[in-house]
Amino acid sequence: MKDLRVLFRWLGGALALAGLAAILAGLARREVVGLFSGDLALGVLGWGAFVELLVSFGVAGLYDTVHAAIVSTLPKVKSSGLENLEIWAGLGLWVVGWGLLSQGFTGPEAAASPPSAAVGTPLHPRIAQYRDFHWGTLAAYGLGFLLAEVAMLGLFVLLVGKGAQAGAEGGGLGHVTAFLIAFGLGLLLAALGGFLGAAHSGRLSTPEATIAILYFGLPVPIVLSLMTQVGWLMLHVGVHLREVAYLSAQLGENRPELGYWLVFGALALALVLGLNLGFVATSSGRLDLKLTYESFIANRHVQVFRPRLLLSIFAVLILGIVPPLVLYLIVMAAEQVVERTRIRHLGLKDPLLASEALHALKKRGQTPTAMMTTLSVGGVGVGVMALIIVLSVMSGFELDLQSKILGTNSHGVVLKYGDAMPEWREVMDKIAPVKGLAGQTPFVLNEVMISSDGNISGSMIKGIDPESVGTVTDLPKYLKRDGLDCPSCGKLEWLTTPEKIVRARLTPMGEPMLDEKGGAAVDWPKPERKSGLEDDPLIEAPKPDATKVLPGILLGKELALSLKVQVGDRVNVVSPLGGELGPQGPMPKSRPFKVAGIFYSGMYEYDSKFVYIDLHQAMDFFNLKGPTGLELKFEDVDNARRLTRQIYDLLEGYPYRTRDWGEMNKNLFAALRLEKLVMGIILSVIVIVAAGLIVATVIMLVLEKRKEIAVLKALGVSDGGVVKIFLTEGLQIGIAGGLLGLVAGLGWCLFIEKVGIKLDPQVYYIPALPVRIEAFQTVLSVVVAVLITFLASIYPALEASQVEPVEGLKSE
Amino acid sequence: MTPFLELKDVHKSYFLHGKRIDVLRGVSLTIEKGELVSLIGSSGSGKSTFLHVMGTLDAAASGTLRFEGRDVFAMNDAELAELRNQTFGFVFQSHFLLPEFTAAENVAMPGLIRRQDRKACDLRARELLDRVGLLARADHRPGELSGGESQRVALARALMLKPALLLADEPTGNLDPATGEGIHQLLREVNRDLGVTAVVVTHNETLARLMPRRLRISEGRVVTAEG
Structure with missing residues (x-):
């Protein structure tokens, strides 16, 4: 009989699966799976939708008739009883399979013994009172989770909206701050829901938690993920949550879903933590979060905080094994x-x-358990240390890149629909009072080709105002080497006063030097070339005024290298569109410039692509009535998005438009951030492995202490008290490892920062490994590690609480 | 007047390989405050199970247990833990002291579990150890104590929170007759001087004879022992 029941289970399961497959195949062949996907998904997710599923199958059966009636013009699907066979047969199989399955589980148990003397006596109260599902707990979990999500979204949108409005008077909140506040509230609410739910039922109630997360929590991230894809959602929900999507998209290139699901995971984790805490705190019958005897016992069990142990692990972390x-x-x-x-x-x-x-x-x-404890502490320490070092180095690279990008580019720009902004002076005056604005400068941007005797190169040319450019970009700094002027790199002022340009000349050793006359404004004629100006045979006729001084131009170091020019040399700027209309369309236009300076930003992209000329030269060259727009610099880069929007509002929108640096370099920084996130997740795997060690250690402790657990229970320790003891043990290991990892990681970071690890500048374009210790991510690494170890010790701690007193108290 | 401890029709069975073994078949018993009761029975007669059920360490299948009128079987885990902590005192055949803690700490443990002050607990523990004649060994670990000494420490631990009911499961089972007699002497003193109601399970008939009330368990029922 027993064997038959097992057979029923397996056969029933196989039949039900086959039936479902047949139904799906039938639906797929009719290409109507999409129509019923919602019902199917609901059916797979939960039993409650069983009826829904049946209805959908019924509709599927009728589909041909409906289809034929409505769209008679389309190629008609053959409609016959046989055609629906697979669906109906599949449905039949499915029902039969489930029937068998239920038989396999509910078949009668053969009576093993004759009825006992207790027959007829009242049921034991503990059994009579037993409830396996608490609706109140489900409500607490589910509503707590849902409330956490909704409150988080609402608060975030509110704070960001407020921030944008309040920005005019100063104050207000950036996206990150708003997110952190909202996230904190969400975590708190989810944890609170878990706490109250577990306190209500007096146990962990995992089925309720599962249902709460699936049915109450899951819809929100699903809706958010679908937001951008489903038009209806976009119209009704998306418009209100666009700031959420924006922040989330910062994580990955067009992947806001990643952000939603990460937050969802964090909230689920908060719920789990909360319900554990609720169970542990209330299992003694009242709210009790004290850890007096629990930590006393735990300390004696694991003895983590011994100087000898901590010192040896620290030595291993710093010096290797x-x-x-x-x-x-x-x-x-x-x-x-x-x-x-x-x-x-x-x-x-x-x-x-x-x-x-x-x-x-x-x-x-040492006992085996003590060895395991040591290993666990070391494992957590290694994980945390690796996390801190790698994330700090990645932050260092990011900061380096950001400073290089922001050194060359502005934090934001004001542009105008159409081509130029002749009224730029008025616009500048108008936005000058904006609080948080550190500087602004007009610019012209275009693409040209640069040619010298030696070479030719496509470049971005930028017309700048030398007076104010320094308030926005680091260009003046890039024209110096080690903070000092040098003959080979020229001067920013020479852009407007090209007649002062001093030619740099290389000594035989390759060292640049001034000519003998010192700072005299002499243009040294090159012997192999006749003269500076006259020989431009392409478009313009040789100018009669040979003494006219050429306007200045600034080149990047790499560009200067590839064009083989130095300060004082001549280059031609060729614009394919700048000239008059010829018989075959626009004629190219060329103009010679004299190299007034060579800048070095440290970013190959810029050093090889950018050239600067004076704003008025550029307007003249490209026949513009005004600059392309204004470049802006803010006091705090992180406020760029908010402030650019504020400026946009100030200029009353059209025809003006604004962009911030984040938008302009969106992909690059999104990729960097994603890389860091992925790196963090991968490195967390080390911590998870260490958490596995902790699980093993605490399980060993539990096995070793079974008898003592029984004794403690006989002495009146509640189940929650036992859980607390072993959670404390796991937590002590985690905290010890986390702190050791923190100290070792910071130590390594300081070593990298102060002593430095040399890199090949030819390859990395940076002389030494950059490192930047960010307090937030460092603390986060430790917190995450401790959290993981805490979560890891929940299972063995629960196991410990399940030890029955009698079981351990058997006399040996 | 409600009886101090009252068991009514208590059943308990084990299942071994699908076979049911009825250990307790409708035990009914009343114990008054201040009594000193011995419970004897042959090996496997269910003495220990009976004591464990009475001490809420093991769950019965049916029946009622009333302690000062309160329905003990209807209590939840938290209430049971509190009852064991504050009202019951246990002494087992093996001493079951916690090996990582000193004798004084072991004795103080019930007080610590009740979240009493650490210092006060230590003071009370030493007082109790003095009473069982082991003050000199207060800072020794259980591994450094002899069997009789350990059992005396265990007795002191059971008395830590002045329990109303002391349950002893063969406290002399692992000891030589002379040491065992000493433990029994101590139990009788505790009963007489502190007024603690005590139920002592033993298979030592001579020692049991010294108790005012003697019960025998046989065939899953409790009867008054003859002689």
Whole structure:
């Protein structure tokens, strides 16, 4: 009979699966799966939708008729009873399969013994009172989770909206701050829901938690993920949540979903933490979060905070495994020698003392659990250390890149629909009072080709106002080397006063030097070239005014290298569209410039692509009535988005438009951030492995202490008290490892920062490994590690609480 | 007047390989405050199970247990834990002291679990250890105590929170007759001087004879022992 029941289960399961497959195949062949996908999904997710599923199958059966009636013009699907066979057969199989399955589980159990003497007596109250589902708990979990999500979205939108409005008077909140506040509230609400729910039922109630997360929590991230794809949602929901989508999209290139699901995961984690806390805190019958005897017992069990243990793990983290091991062996050997000599000496006086000392020496070995504890602490430490170092180095690279990009580019721009902004002075005056604006400068941007005798190169040309450009970009700084003027790099002022340009000349050693006359404004003629100006045969006729001074131009270091020019040399700027209309369309236009300076930003992209000329030269060259727009710099880069929007509002929108640097370099920074996130997740795997070690350690502790757990229960420790004891043990391991990892990681970061690890500048364009310790992510690494270890020790702690007192109290 | 401890029709069975073994078949018993009761029975007669059910360490299948009028079987886990902590005291055949803690800490444990002040607990523990004659060994670990000493520490631990009911499961089972007699002497003193109601399970008939009330468990029922 028992074997038959097992057969029923397997056969029933297989039949139901086959039936479902047949139904799906039938629907797929009719290409109507999409029509019923919602019903199917609901059916798969939960039993409640069983009827829904049946209805959908019924509709599927009728589909042909409906289809034929409505769209008779389309190629008609053959409609016959046989055609629906697979769906109906599948449905039949499905029902039969489930029937068998239920038989397999509910078949009658053969009575093993005759009825006991207890027949007829009232049911034991504990069994009579037993409830396996608490609706109140489900409500607390579900509503807590839903409320957390909704409140988080609402608060975030509110704060960001407020921030944008309040920005005019100063104050207001950036996206990140608003997110952190809303996120904190969400975590708190989810944890609170979990706490109240578990406190209500007096246990963990995992089924309720699962249902709450699936049915109450899941819809929100699903709706958010579909928001951008479903037009209806976009219209009704998306418009209100566009700031949410914007922030989320910062995480990954056009992947806001990643952000939603990460937050969802964090909220689910908060719920789990909250319900654990609720169970543990209330299992003694009242709210009790104290850890007096629990930590007293836990301390004796794991003994993590011994200086010797902490010191040795720290040594391993900082120096690696081998050197401390060698040191340890040497010290141990020395200690043994000393100790045994002492014992021999004692033995000469009193043999009893010697045997006692020898016994003590032998007893000092470590238990397996103590070894496991050490390993666990070390594992968590390594994980946290790796997280901190790698994230700090990545932050260093990011900061380096950001400073290079922002050094060359502005934090934001004001542009105008159409081509130029002749009224730029008025616009500048208008936005000048905006609080948080650090500087503004007009610019012209266009694409040209640069040619010299040696070479030709496509470039971005930028007309700048040398007076104010320094308030927005670091260009003046890039024209210096180590903060000093140098002859080979020229000067920014020479853009407007090209007649002062001093030619740089290289010494035989390759060192630049001034010519003998010092700072005299002499243009040294090149012997192989006749003269500076006259020989431009392409478009313009040789100018009669040979003494006219050429306007200045600034080139990037890499560009200057590839064009083989130095300060004072001549280059031609060719614009394919700038000239008059010829018979074959626009004629190219060329104009010679004299190199007034060579800048070095440290970013290859810019050093090889950008050239700067004076704003008025550029307007003249491109026949513009005004600059392309204004470049802006803000006091705080992170406020760029908010402030540019504020400026947009100030200029009353059209025809003006604004963009911030985040938008302009969206992909680059999104990729960087995603990379960091992925790196963090991958490195967390180390912590998770260490958490596995903690699970093993705590399980070993539980096994070792079964008898003691039974005794403690007999002495009146509640289930929650036992859980607290073992959670504390896991947590102690986690905290010890986390703190060691923090100290070691910071130590390594400081080492990298102060001493430095050299990089090949040819390859990396940066001389040494950059590192930037960000307090937030460092603290987050430790917190995440401790959280993971806490979560890891929940299972063994629960196992410990399940030990029955009688089981451990059997006399041996 | 409600009886101090009242068991009515308590059943308990084990299942071994699908076979049911009825250990307690409708035990009914009343114990008054201040009594000193011995419970004897052959090995496997269910003495220990009976004591565990009475001490809420094991769940019965049916029946009622009333302690000072309160329905103990209807209590939840938290209430049971509190009852065991504050009202019951246990002494087992093995001492079951916690090996990582000293004798004084072991004795103080019930007080710590009740979240009493650490210092006060230590003071009370030493007082109790003095009473069982082991003050000198207060800072020794259980591994450094002999069997009789450990059992005396266990008794002191059971008395830590002045329990109303002391349940002892063969407290002398692992000890030699002379040491066992000492423990029994101590139990009788505790009963007489502190007024603690005590139920002592034993298979030692001579020692049991010294108790005012003697019960015998046989065939899953409790009867008054003859002699």
